[in-house]
Amino acid sequence: MSVAYVRETPAEVLPPPSTAVGAIGWLRANLFNGWFNTILTLVGFYLVYIIVVPFLNFAIFDAVWTGENREACIGPEVGACWPFVWAKFGQFMYGTYPDPHRWRVDLVALMFIASMVPLAIPSVPFKRWNAIFFFGIFPVLAFILLVGGFFGLEHVETARWGGLLVTIVVSYVGIVASLPLGVLLALGRRSKLPIIKTFSVIFIEFWRGVPLITVLFMSSVMLPLFLPDGVSFDKLLRALIGIALFSSAYMAEVIRGGLQAIPKGQYEAGQAVGLGYWQSMRLIILPQALKLVIPGIVNSFISLLKDTSLVLIIGIFDLLGIIQRNFTDANWATPVTSHTGYLFAGLIFWALCFGMSRYSIFMERRLDTTRR
Template sequence: MTDQLATSFVRRELVPQRPAPVVTTGFVGFLRTRLFNSPMNAVLTIVSALLLGFILVPTVRFMLVDAVWQGQDRNACLPENVGRAVGACWPFVQAKLTQLIYGFYPEAERWRVNLIFLLAVVLLIPLLIPRLPAKTLNAGLFFLAFPVVAYFLLHGGGIRGFGFTWFADAALAVANSLVDAGRKLADLGEGRGLFGLLSIGIGKALVLFGSALAIPIAPFTWLRDAIQTSGQPVWADLVLTAIIVSLLLFLLNGGFRTGWRALLLSGITFIGIGLVVAAMGLDHGGLPVVDSRLYGGLLVTLVVSVTGIVASMPIGIALALGRRASIPLIRVFSIAFIEFWRGVPLITVLFFATYMLPLFLPGNFTVDGLLRVLIGIALFSGAYNAEVIRGGLQAIPRGQAEAANALGLSYWKTTGLVVLPQALRHVIPGLVNSFIALFKDTTLVLIVAIFDLLGSLRAAFADPVWATPTTLFTGFAFTGLIYFVFCFGMSRYSLFVERRLNAHRRH
């Protein structure tokens, strides 16, 4: 019986061959699993391919196939002269390339702009590569030394003094401004009743305070005048500033016990400053002065965007921390600042900084037009970055700060070493999104008569030598590619940073 049961379950025929497994790797596998794995996805794939073909084919045909690559004027890009349909007129871009990069910067001084671009690349690339060493020195050179060198290369001119003279001039200007404002306020209140008496009282108080402030400033102004009348005012001021700053750093960092490292670093820093001053001739007038109204093109776009990005980060961090502060005055000020700057459009900020701000300044005090725009954009972007960073701060559990406090860390060490690094890691996409938006919003400076890349392009369109039906589209296509390259580069680098910082969280 057992043998019969055993033999009854033995298969006497061969098993039919199974179908080959579905390919899930390679190009064919990608098509099957990603594009045509369901009827809906197949329809969407076909529709998307048709849309891409409808957009890409005419674009490639306009920019490459039907394009004109050589010519001296508009005649090279006219269909009746070429004998066919004409696409992009690239000779126009070649003829206006220097204007699109430098604007109206004097041709003989454009080597200064090229040197700035070279220095920026040399300092920025090592800073962006995580494996390279000396990040602290590199960051100090890029964020502190490079802006100063770039300013004197772009603007030209020299310096009359250094840190001590600047401090004395600023302190004296504040005292004189208080006295002048107090006198004007007191004169305004004459014969105006109760409010006039209040105005007179506040004005006299300002005059008294400004006069009292000028008394301790008097020795500094006397020493400033002595430095200015010396044979080498810049070097005398540099040496005096180096001595004062170095001694302060030496004493604040422990004096004879632990202050020698700070003293050495301070000395090296001032020696480097002296070498830069000597190399650029800043003590003898420096390079020829170039007015900021001559700046333009890609130069202005990079100056405005980089300055706005770099300056808005510390402003945004300070405002985000201030909005979460326990001190009511700081919290209210931060909230008011953020809501004010977020409540007005950037165009209004640019108009106010360019045309209305000079009305509120003293008569003998002027600020360069480009500098006013840079300050306005930095404050505007800082308010937006503050909310992005605050979102990251709220994502950090309270236990992180409590654990740091339990270990004896102060508020600043807890914030700088524990909370803020984690918060910034969380908000990298939002910050980079703000940076990209700021880079593209630099085109708005054209409204206040500053010619950025797009403004220089519009100025180039006014040249009748290159007036053709396709010149307009060619120019916008070229500038659009430039904006895309910069924005896409920032986006891809942010993804790289995200992957690197979140590597420990992978499972």
């Protein structure tokens, strides 16, 4: 007698176990999928607790948000003294730039954002004209507005600049100048012409072998000693030139790595279709090389942004320098004033660096057509 059973209707679909889906399933699969990962997760939670909780207490929960002077920030369990930041916010942004003329800085910042954002968004049209304005016209307009002396604008010495204004100016000039110089130096180091190759190698190795502090010190203190009598350059201009040359040497090595990663067949393909050296570089080689080294390029930009704080050693007060100078104000002298100032500077630098990093990731994914 046969006891076989054949189901005539499909079996009922059962839901997955509650421990395999949702938040619980994600935790089991990613954080607690074994004894070793469980230990690492618990240690990580403990580190987060002992670091993040005190930080939040100091920055938010125990912080002082209103006050007129140091009296509001004195106490046994007082956190960050944010009234100090609000009181000095103008200096943190503009330095000692004259109050009646700070609208000029605001206008430059507005033009900077209005031209940079469309340039960074791929779907916005007129990229060529946007790039011409951002890299060619905007620097001239910014110089006229910030320095003055033209069209009835009062002249403002760069010695009165400071705060975030100096940080952005130094970073912008360094980034805009170092990228094309780095490309030329990288091509020169790979050139078959002995003079060009030797010059590029010497230039790159010289600037890479000298600390940025030394470069700034030499440009500010030593360079005027070698100039003829009566000839002098603005201190900020000397710093900008030194930083641009210093950064271009590092940028050249990053780009050279991308050029070496391009197969030889790409060079031969350009020659096969009749393209000259510069046409082949512009249309075939450099677009691929720059795409490969986007992380390295952005990493150099981030390093340059953070290294702007070194201009303090030559008497130029960037964001960090102007914050440190305000620690000496007796009206705000408290045990937490310096901590609050450094926290504010750290948040500003983190926001700028994080934005550059996220945009770099976005561009990598958008241009990564070969691995989709």
